[in-house]
Amino acid sequence: MHAALSSADLAKLRRQRPYPAVTVLMPTHRREPDNAQDPVLLRNMMAEAKEQLQADPDISRDRRIDVIEQLDQALSEIDLTHAEDGMAVFAAPGEHQVWSLGRTVPARVVLSDTFLTRNLVAAQAAERPFWVMALSAGRISLWSGAADRVTEVQRGAFPLTRSLVDPDAENQEQVGEIPSTFSDEHTRQFLREADTAMGAVLRSDPRPLYVAGEAAALALLDDAGTVLRGAKGAKGEVTQVPQAGLAAGPPDAVWQAVRPYAEKRAAGEVEEVLAELDRARGRRAFAAGVDEIRQNVTTGRVALLAVEENYRETVRETGGHLTPAEPGERDAVDDIVDEIVERSLDTGAEVRFVPDGTLAEVGGIASALRY
Numbered sequence: 001m002h003a004a005l006s007s008a009d010l011a012k013l014r015r016q017r018p019y020p021a022v023t024v025l026m027p028t029h030r031r032e033p034d035n036a037q038d039p040v041l042l043r044n045m046m047a048e049a050k051e052q053l054q055a056d057p058d059i060s061r062d063r064r065i066d067v068i069e070q071l072d073q074a075l076s077e078i079d080l081t082h083a084e085d086g087m088a089v090f091a092a093p094g095e096h097q098v099w100s101l102g103r104t105v106p107a108r109v110v111l112s113d114t115f116l117t118r119n120l121v122a123a124q125a126a127e128r129p130f131w132v133m134a135l136s137a138g139r140i141s142l143w144s145g146a147a148d149r150v151t152e153v154q155r156g157a158f159p160l161t162r163s164l165v166d167p168d169a170e171n172q173e174q175v176g177e178i179p180s181t182f183s184d185e186h187t188r189q190f191l192r193e194a195d196t197a198m199g200a201v202l203r204s205d206p207r208p209l210y211v212a213g214e215a216a217a218l219a220l221l222d223d224a225g226t227v228l229r230g231a232k233g234a235k236g237e238v239t240q241v242p243q244a245g246l247a248a249g250p251p252d253a254v255w256q257a258v259r260p261y262a263e264k265r266a267a268g269e270v271e272e273v274l275a276e277l278d279r280a281r282g283r284r285a286f287a288a289g290v291d292e293i294r295q296n297v298t299t300g301r302v303a304l305l306a307v308e309e310n311y312r313e314t315v316r317e318t319g320g321h322l323t324p325a326e327p328g329e330r331d332a333v334d335d336i337v338d339e340i341v342e343r344s345l346d347t348g349a350e351v352r353f354v355p356d357g358t359l360a361e362v363g364g365i366a367s368a369l370r371y
Contacts, residue, residue, distance in 0.1 A: 005099060005124050006205040010012055013090065013097070014117050020059055021092040022067060023116040024049050025105040028083035038080050041107065046075055046089075048135035049109045056111065063093055070096035086123070091117045102127055102147050106327075106334040118335065118342040125341060126309060128266065128355040132258055133198055135213030135221065136247035137187055138164045140194040142201065143254050145210075145262070150255045157197035159247075162190055182306070188224050195225025201358045202227075208237070208265060210258045239265070273306050273352045280304075280368035287369055288362035290315060290336055291322040296338055296369055300347040304368040305340070311364035337365065 026045050029035040049071055053064050056193050070091040078087070078098055086105035090097045092115075095280070103123040110116045127146035134141045142149040142158035200210065211218065211228060218240050222228040228238055243257045280286040287296050290313050296302050315336045316325040325332040333339070346350050349367075 005120055005127075005129075005136060008204060010117065010120060010124060013115050013120065016114055017092040018063070019113045020053065020063070020111040021113055021115050022049050022053070022071065022090070023108070023112070024071075024089040024091075025108045025111040025116065026087055026089075027104045027107060028080065028085060028087050028100075031085060035080065035083060038083060042075070042078065042080070045107060045109060047070055047089075052109060052111055061281070062309070066093045067091050074098050079115065086119065088116075088120055091142075095186045098159055108334075118338045121345060122338040122341040125345070128191060128269075128353070130145050130208040130210065130258075130262065131198075131201065132210045132212060132241075132254055133194065133227075134246040134254060135191070135211065135217040136189075136244070137196070137217070138162055138327075139247040140190070141247050141249075142198075145255070145258065148255070150251050150258070152249060152251065156200050157193065158201070160190065160194055160197065162186075188220060191221045191224045195221060198227045199225075208239070208260060210241050211241045212241040212243050212246045212254070212257055215242050215243070218242060235365060244251075269352065270358060273304070273354055274358070276368050277306060277366055285369040285371065286366070288359075289364040290340065290365060293320060293365060293367050294340055294343075296334070296367065297343045297347065297349070301369045301371060302327065302344050302347065302349045302367045303370045304342045305349050305351045306366050307337060307351070307353050308359050308364040309353045310356050311337055311359075313349050315362075340365075 004257065024045050026038075026041055028038050050068055053059060053067055056064075060065075071089070071092075074089050074091055074096040078089075082100070084100045084102045086101035086103055088099045088101060088105065090099075099120060101120065101123040103119070103126050105119040108116070129144065129146045132143035132145055132150055134143065138161060140158070140160040142155055144151055144153045145151075198209070209227070211221065213221070218228070228240065241257055241259050241261060246257055248256050277286065287293050287302070293302065293305070297305070313336050314325050314327045314329075314332050314334050315322040316329065316332050317323075327334055341351055344367075
C-alpha cells in the first residue's frame with residue numbers, strides 16, 4: 001500500500017488507460033472498534049467490482065481475466081492494520097495500485113478509461129506534504145511528512161551513507177591534526193552530495209523542506225550547497241531544525257522535532273488565506289458556496305480555493321444549479337467538494353485546506369476570483 005502521493009504519481013495515475021480502468025474507493029478506519037468493519041467492506045467492494053466486470057459485454061474475456069487477476073493481487077497486498085481514513089484501489093490491464101489516504105472517501109466502484117483520482121487530488125492538497133532531510137556525519141536521510149506523521153523514503157540518492165573510519169587517522173593522531181567531524185573535506189563533499197540530491201527531489205516534487213541536524217552540520221551545508229538558501233524548485237522557505245540524532249529516526253522523534261515548525265507554518269498559511277479572501281471581498285472578486293464556486297471554477301475564474309478540512313456536501317444538479325441531496329439518492333453527487341478541488345487544480349488555482357470552523361460564516365468553502 002502506498003501512503004505518500006507525489007505530484008508525479010498523480011500525473012501518471014490520471015493518464016488514459018485501456019478500458020476497463022477500475023477504481024474502488026472505500027472509507028477505512030484507524031482505530032478499534034470502527035476498523036472491524038473494514039475487511040468485510042473491502043471484500044464486498046472487490047466482489048462488486050468483479051461483478052461489474054463480468055456483466056459488461058464490452059469487455060473481452062482475456063481483458064476481464066487480466067483485470068480480475070490485478071484486483072486479486074491488489075487485495076493480497078492490502079494491510080488494513082495500517083489503514084488511514086480512506087483507500088483507493090486501481091486496476092487496469094497489466095497493472096494495479098493501492099493508495100492509503102488521510103481523508104475519507106465515499107464507497108464507490110467505477111469502470112472507465114481513466115482512474116477516478118479526484119479524491120486523491122483532494123487528499124494530497126489537504127495533507128500539506130513536506131520533506132525532512134536529517135543530517136549526521138555518516139548518514140543523511142529523507143523523510144516524507146504529512147499531517148501528523150513522517151515516513152522515511154528511498155528517493156533518488158537517499159539515504160546517503162559513508163564510513164566514518166578515516167584511513168589516515170592513525171598518522172594524523174601522531175601529529176595531532178585530526179579534524180573535527182564537520183570540518184574535514186570528506187564531510188564537506190558528503191554534504192555537497194546531499195545538497196545535490198535534495199535539489200533533485202525538490203525539482204521533481206516541490207514541498208516545504210525542514211533540514212534537521214546539529215548546528216555545525218547546518219552551517220557546513222549552508223556553506224557547501226544551495227538548499228538552505230532556497231534551492232530552485234523549493235515550494236516555500238526552507239526551515240532549519242537545530243536538532244541532532246535524527247538521521248536514523250525513529251519516525252516519531254523526527255515528527256516531534258519538526259512539529260512546532262510545521263504547526264507555525266500551517267497557522268501562518270491560514271492567516272494568509274483569510275487575508276487574501278478579505279482582499280477579494282474588497283475588490284468584489286469573492287465567491288462562496290458550492291453552487292457559486294462550481295460555476296466559477298468551470299470557467300477558470302477561481303484563483304484561490306479555501307475549504308474546511310472536513311467539509312462535505314452531497315448535491316444534485318437541477319436546472320444548471322446544485323441543490324442539497326441525501327447520500328445515496330438517485331443522481332446525487334456525494335463528493336462535489338473533491339470534484340471542485342480537482343477542477344480548481346486543473347485550471348491552475350491554488351487550493352488551501354483550513355481548520356473546521358474557519359469559514360463558518362460562508363458555509364465552509366470560499367474562493368478568490370481572478371476577475
